[in-house]
Amino acid sequence: MLVVDPVDRGKGLGHALTSECLARARRDRCRTIALHTSPIMTVALPMYLRMGFSKVHDAPPIHGVPYAVYTKAL
Template identity: 60%
Template structure:
């Protein structure tokens, strides 16, 4: 199992490179890949609005996610009271080892810590592996989100039990 820990400023370069690597397989889907890459390649900036969490295996960062709590600034297609998960990324060479699930579960734990009754994310249907994991965890499509550089996105929500 990976070690899940808080992001440190010294992790910025690794996290930014990891985000770019993780999305590389989808580059042909976005009509302006360079603009999209500039955005995702600065994943560490999410630490300004939320809690960035990293997963390490043998001292190497192999995954990361941003947890943005209730009331924190987020896209208007999310309800302000929903905590959300942004940019769940796993190194291509480390997929299939439960790293994404461990990061998602940590976000759900933080949502419960913050007293939330629901937790949200947005993703695209062509991100099949991630989407099926989210659905197994209990996320359900509730609405469409604006397209990002030509790629359709949906908003998924999981109701949280006490």
């Protein structure tokens, strides 16, 4: 799980953490990376889309919150 404390949001930490995950996956020769997120993640979801993730399919809701799986080819 990748989370940025609300106090520290807006400083690029989420982007930096996601970029590091991508770098480690590439280092480990992964061809694809996946995540699941929700439309309620109003900052994270647009960031993932800007970083090249694409929605693959919906996932089961968690406590009534809709989620979907997104992937990015590496």
